[in-house]
Amino acid sequence: MTDQAIDPYAALQDKEPPKAPRSQWKDVWDQFKHHKGALFGGGFLVFITLAVLIGPWLWQVDPQATPKGREILTMRDIRPIYVALWDNTAKVDWAHPLGTDQIGRDFLANLIAGGRASMAVGWAAMVLALLIGTAVGVVSGYFKKADFWLMRFTDLVLSLPILPLLLVAVTLFRQPLRANFGPEGGMFILIVGVIGLTSWMQTARIVRGDILALKEREFILAARSIGTTSGSIIMRHLLPNVISPIMVSATLGLATAIITESALSFLGVGFPSDFPTWGKLLADAVQRMEQYPERVILPGLLISLTVLGVNYLGDGLRDALDPRIRGR
Amino acid sequence: MTFKTLLMGAVATAALAPAAFAERGSDGEVSIIYWQAPSILNPYLSGGTKDIESSSLVIEPLARYNEVGELTAWLAAEVPTVGNGGVSDDLTQITWKLKEGLLWSDGTPVTSADVKFTADYCMNPEGGCAQLAKFDGVENVETPDAQTIVVTFNQPKPNPYGPFVGGQSPIIQAAQFADCTGAKAPECTDANFGPIGTGPFVVDDFRPNDVIQMSANPNFRDPAKPAFAKLTFKGGGDAAAAGRSVLETGEFDYAWNLQLAPDVIARMESAGKGKAVAGFGPLVERLEMNLTNPSPDLPPETRATVAEPHPFLSDINVRKALSMAIDRPLLVEVGYGTAGKVTCDLVPAPAMFASGDQHCATQDIDGAKALLDEAGWTDSDGDGIRDKDGVKLSILYQTSTNAVRQDFQALIKQWWSEIGVETELRNLDASVFFGGDPGSPDTFQKFYADVEMYANTFDGTDPQQYLAAYRCGNEPKPSSQWQGENINRFCDPAYDALIDELGRTGDIEKRAEIAIKMNNMLTKDTFTIVPLVHRGRVSAHSNTLGGVKLNVWDSELWNVADWHRVN
Numbered sequence: 001m002t003d004q005a006i007d008p009y010a011a012l013q014d015k016e017p018p019k020a021p022r023s024q025w026k027d028v029w030d031q032f033k034h035h036k037g038a039l040f041g042g043g044f045l046v047f048i049t050l051a052v053l054i055g056p057w058l059w060q061v062d063p064q065a066t067p068k069g070r071e072i073l074t075m076r077d078i079r080p081i082y083v084a085l086w087d088n089t090a091k092v093d094w095a096h097p098l099g100t101d102q103i104g105r106d107f108l109a110n111l112i113a114g115g116r117a118s119m120a121v122g123w124a125a126m127v128l129a130l131l132i133g134t135a136v137g138v139v140s141g142y143f144k145k146a147d148f149w150l151m152r153f154t155d156l157v158l159s160l161p162i163l164p165l166l167l168v169a170v171t172l173f174r175q176p177l178r179a180n181f182g183p184e185g186g187m188f189i190l191i192v193g194v195i196g197l198t199s200w201m202q203t204a205r206i207v208r209g210d211i212l213a214l215k216e217r218e219f220i221l222a223a224r225s226i227g228t229t230s231g232s233i234i235m236r237h238l239l240p241n242v243i244s245p246i247m248v249s250a251t252l253g254l255a256t257a258i259i260t261e262s263a264l265s266f267l268g269v270g271f272p273s274d275f276p277t278w279g280k281l282l283a284d285a286v287q288r289m290e291q292y293p294e295r296v297i298l299p300g301l302l303i304s305l306t307v308l309g310v311n312y313l314g315d316g317l318r319d320a321l322d323p324r325i326r327g328r
Numbered sequence: 329m330t331f332k333t334l335l336m337g338a339v340a341t342a343a344l345a346p347a348a349f350a351e352r353g354s355d356g357e358v359s360i361i362y363w364q365a366p367s368i369l370n371p372y373l374s375g376g377t378k379d380i381e382s383s384s385l386v387i388e389p390l391a392r393y394n395e396v397g398e399l400t401a402w403l404a405a406e407v408p409t410v411g412n413g414g415v416s417d418d419l420t421q422i423t424w425k426l427k428e429g430l431l432w433s434d435g436t437p438v439t440s441a442d443v444k445f446t447a448d449y450c451m452n453p454e455g456g457c458a459q460l461a462k463f464d465g466v467e468n469v470e471t472p473d474a475q476t477i478v479v480t481f482n483q484p485k486p487n488p489y490g491p492f493v494g495g496q497s498p499i500i501q502a503a504q505f506a507d508c509t510g511a512k513a514p515e516c517t518d519a520n521f522g523p524i525g526t527g528p529f530v531v532d533d534f535r536p537n538d539v540i541q542m543s544a545n546p547n548f549r550d551p552a553k554p555a556f557a558k559l560t561f562k563g564g565g566d567a568a569a570a571g572r573s574v575l576e577t578g579e580f581d582y583a584w585n586l587q588l589a590p591d592v593i594a595r596m597e598s599a600g601k602g603k604a605v606a607g608f609g610p611l612v613e614r615l616e617m618n619l620t621n622p623s624p625d626l627p628p629e630t631r632a633t634v635a636e637p638h639p640f641l642s643d644i645n646v647r648k649a650l651s652m653a654i655d656r657p658l659l660v661e662v663g664y665g666t667a668g669k670v671t672c673d674l675v676p677a678p679a680m681f682a683s684g685d686q687h688c689a690t691q692d693i694d695g696a697k698a699l700l701d702e703a704g705w706t707d708s709d710g711d712g713i714r715d716k717d718g719v720k721l722s723i724l725y726q727t728s729t730n731a732v733r734q735d736f737q738a739l740i741k742q743w744w745s746e747i748g749v750e751t752e753l754r755n756l757d758a759s760v761f762f763g764g765d766p767g768s769p770d771t772f773q774k775f776y777a778d779v780e781m782y783a784n785t786f787d788g789t790d791p792q793q794y795l796a797a798y799r800c801g802n803e804p805k806p807s808s809q810w811q812g813e814n815i816n817r818f819c820d821p822a823y824d825a826l827i828d829e830l831g832r833t834g835d836i837e838k839r840a841e842i843a844i845k846m847n848n849m850l851t852k853d854t855f856t857i858v859p860l861v862h863r864g865r866v867s868a869h870s871n872t873l874g875g876v877k878l879n880v881w882d883s884e885l886w887n888v889a890d891w892h893r894v895n
Contacts, residue, residue: 066742069691072658103662103735167760171769175624183752272753273734274741287589287731 031320038316041309048306052115063109064274075104080294099294101284111298114276118258118303121191121277125257128196130203130250137207138234138242142215151208158201162194166264169194187271191264195257203249210242244318251314255307262303278303353544353557355893358873360885361580363570365537365563370520371496372450373513375458380495381584382540382561384883386433387498387525390424390443390477391489393881395607397678397789399489403427403438403499403526407489410834419484419834424477424492431547432501433530440471445502447479447491454510462490462497486834487790494788495883499526528554528889538563548889555892568592574868575602581870584884589731590665593866602871606667606864607878610677610794611785613668613736615650615858617641620817622724622776632775633805634817639719641778645703646721647855650779652699653743655691660861662739663732671862675791675847678881680840687852688859696747707748714748722750726770727781728758736781736860766810773804775815783863789881792839795846796827816856823849 067075078100083090098108140150177186262279264270278299285295366382390404405425408414430438447469450457467482501524508516522531529542540561570583575596621636660668672688705714714721727733741751786794797813804812869876874894
């Protein structure tokens with residue numbers, strides 16, 4: 001026998017945790033970074049957002065400026081610099097690396113300014129649609145009394161045709177908004193408002209369906225049994241569980257908002273005609289698509305990549321945020 | 329007048345002399361493409377340009393407009409005027425005389441009875457004649473003898489050249505259409521698809537909405553014409569395809585109305601098979617200055633009405649400076665190419681009604697600045713925008729959505745910023761802007777902006793109606809449901825007096841003089857209307873086709889008898 005006695009209490013005590021403590025968000029990140037597409041998508045979105053935000057300081061050319069006087073005739077329709085690689089007769093100029101349009105406005109400056117407008121409209125309209133959609137969906141799914149009327153209201157809004165509605169909204173609200181926020185600010189509020197107010201219905205329906213299923217589960221019953229208020233149940237237990245469908249609608253919403261804005265500009269109810277957005281740059285260039293394909297391809301590519309990036313980001317976020325998928 | 333006519337006759341003889349030695353049908357076949365296909369060859373049953381122009385190959389009027397918009401005798405021996413006694417002094421009667429020896433393509437003689445039949449055919453109360461407007465005010469048509477036609481109107485007509493004039497109102501054969509009057513008119517398929525005419529060609533085969541085969545008329549009045557024995561008239565497709573088939577591939581000899589961007593046409597032309605020709609009617613792209621205050625702060629009853637004069641555009645110096653700052657040749661180059669010309673006139677054509685003044689043709693930024701300085705518009709608060717008595721030169725400039733118009737807006741905004749005028753651009757959907765809905769704030773009639781841009785024109789060659797629009801009280805206003813043609817809210821009693829004088833004057837040269845005076849009152853004297861570009865119509869013909877004179881006042885095929893092959 002040895003006299004080395006094992007202290008049973010000490011043996012049962014953990015000196016230190018066997019692994020470093022992990023937060024929920026670290027788990028989320030671990031899962032997220034395994035999704036290559038999401039990483040690229042997120043990275044591109046950050047890049048494009050930074051580019052349109054700090055771009056105007058790096059490339060200090062006024063997107064609306066046309067060359068002085070008769071210089072337009074020599075300074076217009078300049079091709080992007082890369083065209084010189086295969087066509088040495090092309091008109092290129094290092095002062096305009098992406099060329100100029102049919103009245104001599106710098107295309108790079110227009111892409112940056114257009115991106116600012118498109119991204120701002122897209123994000124703002126998406127956030128607005130998300131807030132309304134989630135609120136309506138949660139209330140309608142959780143409170144039985146509100147369900148019928150809110151869902152009938154959703155059906156009603158869903159059946160409204162967006163373009164005639166927009167024309168009416170523009171007619172009614174352009175003047176007061178323009179007086180208060182200026183022609184561009186007023187139009188921004190109007191467009192964001194109208195797109196936001198007409199694209200929340202899908203989110204609301206999806207969220208309501210999920211909430212209806214979730215609120216019958218045992219953990220909600222448990223929460224209710226210890227006296228948790230409805231507000232807390234929604235915030236603490238329901239919303240985190242419907243975050244993934246919300247994320248997916250958000251990504252789709254951003255894409256729709258960018259595209260709807262370009263359709264509006266095309267109809268002439270959008271921003272003033274000299275205020276560039278990606279959608280408008282694209283629509284303006286279609287006529288001369290054969291001769292100057294870059295004017296269609298560049299803004300089109302940017303819209304597509306942004307939308308694709310947001311979609312992949314949403315996909316990755318959904319996987320990462322869902323505890324049932326996470327860790328698999 | 330007589331001296332001018334003589335001169336023109338001499339020129340015409342000289343020009344036509346070489347062709348006179350040619351032989352009928354010696355140049356083979358000619359092919360024409362219209363991107364809208366004809367569906368009938370009777371212009372009295374269709375208002376479509378394609379139908380009127382295709383039928384003009386076969387049937388002809390008594391007189392028609394030539395390429396400069398002058399009335400030229402066609403089946404008539406001469407154009408009746410007050411001067412030669414053809415039009416009565418009280419302007420209620422016009423007497424036409426047919427040329428001697430005219431034959432229909434079936435060999436029978438053309439008589440005044442055919443002309444009278446044509447009038448009865450169109451004015452038949454049972455038939456829906458598409459060209460009834462041409463016979464507006466006709467009381468009766470009489471035929472004292474086989475060559476003479478007397479048309480009596482129910483009121484004085486300063487411009488009596490409606491019936492039997494132009495491609496819309498050709499003479500049809502009484503014998504062929506005798507059983508086709510009134511309600512039976514659309515049922516006579518054979519006659520409507522193959523009218524017997526006096527024109528250079530006769531119909532061999534007509535396939536509605538597709539193709540027409542024609543051959544030279546053996547009884548055409550000029551034995552040496554037409555130079556082509558056969559003619560193929562193809563319809564359908566789109567403007568780009570039609571342009572390509574003449575300019576790039578050379579399949580066709582003539583393509584009608586190419587509504588395409590100037591650089592697109594230029595690129596087709598560079599293939600070297602043909603060339604685009606532009607014809608200029610009275611279509612003018614212009615800036616309209618609002619003489620009333622469109623401020624949204626005003627109540628709807630007085631906003632943009634004559635009760636509220638414009639805060640700064642009512643100053644002629646501002647309007648003039650805005651006009652001076654514009655580089656019109658550059659606008660033409662950027663937007664229209666060969667399909668546009670610089671103009672300073674509201675009525676740029678026909679030539680005799682145009683002042684031809686070119687005061688606005690050169691840009692003068694420094695002059696505009698000096699003019700504003702002189703008038704007291706200075707930048708007193710240093711924000712780069714001129715002001716006077718607290719009123720800033722800040723303009724809302726609207727137009728319809730159209731690629732060329734938005735380019736114009738951007739350029740003009742830049743020039744105006746150079747003279748210290750701030751501009752906000754707005755473009756509106758064309759169906760709303762031109763829609764005329766009194767409930768919409770965005771129509772061009774309501775003019776809730778300081779400046780607006782669009783193009784306008786008039787029918788025919790006489791600008792009386794067009795100029796009469798600018799009468800005091802004819803402006804769009806709430807009490808008229810915002811209808812009215814005096815878009816600028818222009819009002820000048822001296823101008824109104826000229827409108828009345830024009831309505832009483834029959835002599836064509838006197839009329840032209842008055843019209844030019846009125847045009848100047850609206851443009852260079854007051855800068856109420858600031859013309860930018862005289863816009864034309866573009867058609868294309870093959871390099872091997874000679875004799876084409878593009879005519880925007882009548883059928884484009886008006887002189888097809890003179891067309892010939894060149895090498």
